[in-house]
Amino acid sequence: MSAYTLPRHLGLLVLGALAVLATSYLLEPYRLFQAATVAAFLCATAGLTILTGLSGQLSLGHGALMAVGAYSLALSQRALAERGLTGGGALPISLLVAVLVTTALGAVIGVAAARIRGPYLAGVTLTVAIAVPALTVTFSGVFNGEQGLAVPLAPPPAVLGPYFPYERWQLWLAAAVTLLALLLLTNLVQSRYGRLLRAVRDDEVAAGLAGLPVAGIRVLAFVVSAAAAGLGGALLALLTQNVSPGAFSLALSLSLLTAVVVGGLGRLAGAAWGALLLVALPELTHSLAEALPLTPALAHRMEGNLPLAIFGLTLVLVVIVAPGGVQGHLSRLAHAAWTRLPHRAAPPTT
Amino acid sequence: MDRFLFLTLDGLSRGAVYAAFALALVLIWRAARAVNFAQGAMAAATAYVGYGVAAATGSYWIGFLTAIAAGLLLGAAVERIVMRHVGHASPLSPVIVALGLVLVIQAALGIVYGNEFRPAPTPLSRSAVTIGGLRLLSPYDLFVFGAVGVVVVALAWIFARTAVGLRMRAAAFAPDVARLLGVRVGGMLTLGWALASAVGALAAMLIVPTELGLHPNAMDLVFVSAFTSAVVGGLESPPGAVVGGLAVGLALSYVGGYVGSDVTPLAVLTLLLAVLLIRPGGLFATTTARQV
């Protein structure tokens, strides 16, 4: 990777951190919480867009991977709390546990997936998405079935003051973790490894003949994206302070897919749009349901289901009408606008 | 022994439904080279329609037939309105669009009917007939076998013996050549989707009463079980789909009976992975295992 790229990424990281810091003093608590959930989903969508966009492996099971990360964090936090370790040091340990567990699971699925393609891989990951939440019922002693588990989380450090809003602290945590993850992922994507991913995606036979370890590359892509999803799930568990199977249903996996397709497969900036969509759409639906004169029962059904209907419709339309996704269009527009400026040459496309 | 017999018969009964559903998937695969991931959601929707009509008219059988008719219409509509316009820039495009349809259909069902389980009764008894102390089939099981049997025979006859079946096969095997011979390939594709969706509707009406009830996600596990069945039999092979369905039904029944019913989804996953990793072409592959 060129010497130019790492300082640039670190610079973007610092800018991002400052932006989050500033924003966190401007938003009200509920919005802070929502911003934090965007960060959590961004980990998952970033991982998925790398897997599906750059590595060409379709996964319908990333909601299940988020669940694994979430439950791992929950169990770890609870185990540590039982031993009296409730301080700030507990959280990094639990996050690490979540990442390690999902990485291991990602390796297992990835090894199996390395030899499975297209619709068959979709079928396998679909089954994973359905099977994993069912495990919470099978082993309800550990996972407490449908009710789920509560996630203990330490309050903000005393140094921040006694009136520091909990939601701002959560946003800082989520944003810090996410920005770090994004740094790692961006470096990965733009490194030699990213080129290897694309090479294998575009022509596997040629890549194999050229001596590339095709299966290993595919597995590694799965592992990386699983770790990112697990991290996202762990963050979500932190934010909602609760894990239950209902939050990680098949609909979540499909929504994640929608998010990355709409954002543009393979583009990390697109993953950000997708994550934003995942949080904004239910919010808009909620406002809509409140504004319309609906019975409480119907309003409840609308809020739960309308975002999903819109996701589905968007997915269908994007694939048919705009296969490049939102980011693809924006890139093209930006490129077109850039080249129209008289004194500029066209910038390189990523 | 009694338990084994019961599990076997129950497994075959469910397996028959998987077989029918797998046939629907194979039909679309052969016609359009796509796995219809929306098949389960579409079937669930037709089941809702069927039971709605049954409740309105007071007759289960009218509802049953309406569900199948709804399946025909829904399949044709999905092909004409949606799938026809999906470009083949990526082989994943039809899969992703189908998943979008899953979201739309399941959400629509949730909005209209709600996300609680609804009762799905049948007029036939589901208690097993006991002969000589052994629990055998129930009248409902016999109905399932009969219905699936009729479907399998009817489809086989349509494809092998009728003019329209010949056209459909030609349209699937060689669409460009078929057009030169006057076959309206687009129409044959629509017909294929309509038939597959009708079979899916039948499968849903048969299996929903044996589960927890009518629910937007009721056919999710059936879909993956049927998908596994189709893979076991080989996606190209209709007889394979039937055998695969029965095999998967038996396997899941034994696992559910001897290990525990919560483990069923995990068992499906294991089975699917096993087949895809060991013999990707399916048990009936005539050629060497092709690239999966």
Added chain:
Amino acid sequence: MTAEELLTVRDLAAGYGAVPVLRDVDLTIHTGTIVAVVGANGAGKTTLLRTLCGMVPASAGQVVLAGADLRGVPVEEVVRRGMAHVPEGRGVIGELTVHENLRLGGLWRRDRADAARALDEVYQLFEPLARRRRWHGHQLSGGERQMLALGRALVARPRLLLLDEPSLGLAPRVITQIMALLRRLRDETGLTVLLVEQNVHGALSVADEAVVMSLGRIVVRAPAARLRDDESLRHHYLGF
């Protein structure tokens, strides 16, 4: 007595995307004639046939078959208008049996009785096919596949038969048989044939008229005998 014009083509142009392949093609074919289309690779011969039956959309010009304009008519309707096309590679559907392939050729017909009669006639014409009714397409030899493809087109009782490289990959003896058959069909039933061939000698031996194409255009139109016998003409356009 002049035979009626069966196919009239005026100013036909066509291409694949932005690449033009056919330009300014004018062609008239009379009923009961065999017209050979010859020329180098890439001259546009196959594209001409594909454009006539609608597989490639025409960008300009007109195609009129038996008085009816074919512009905008989709491929699957063309056989109903009397034009049958046996494409390059024959298009035998390997997964179907011989009988099913043949039957397919006549399924579009409303007159089922005559369709059945046409099928029987084809079996009489091609005795090896009758013996191998239940064989699958992929089990046949090259010559048998050509017979099947030809028979399948004839089941439709076409007025105009478009043949793309029928002699490709066939033994000389088989080629002779096929050419003789085409002549017989022309004589006995008034079948009109537009024949694209790389095998110039074979094509000229059976054709009434010959058309030479080069770079998407028709450069020579002459009776086949003249092209065969006039050495300078032959050298100039065909290189031998």
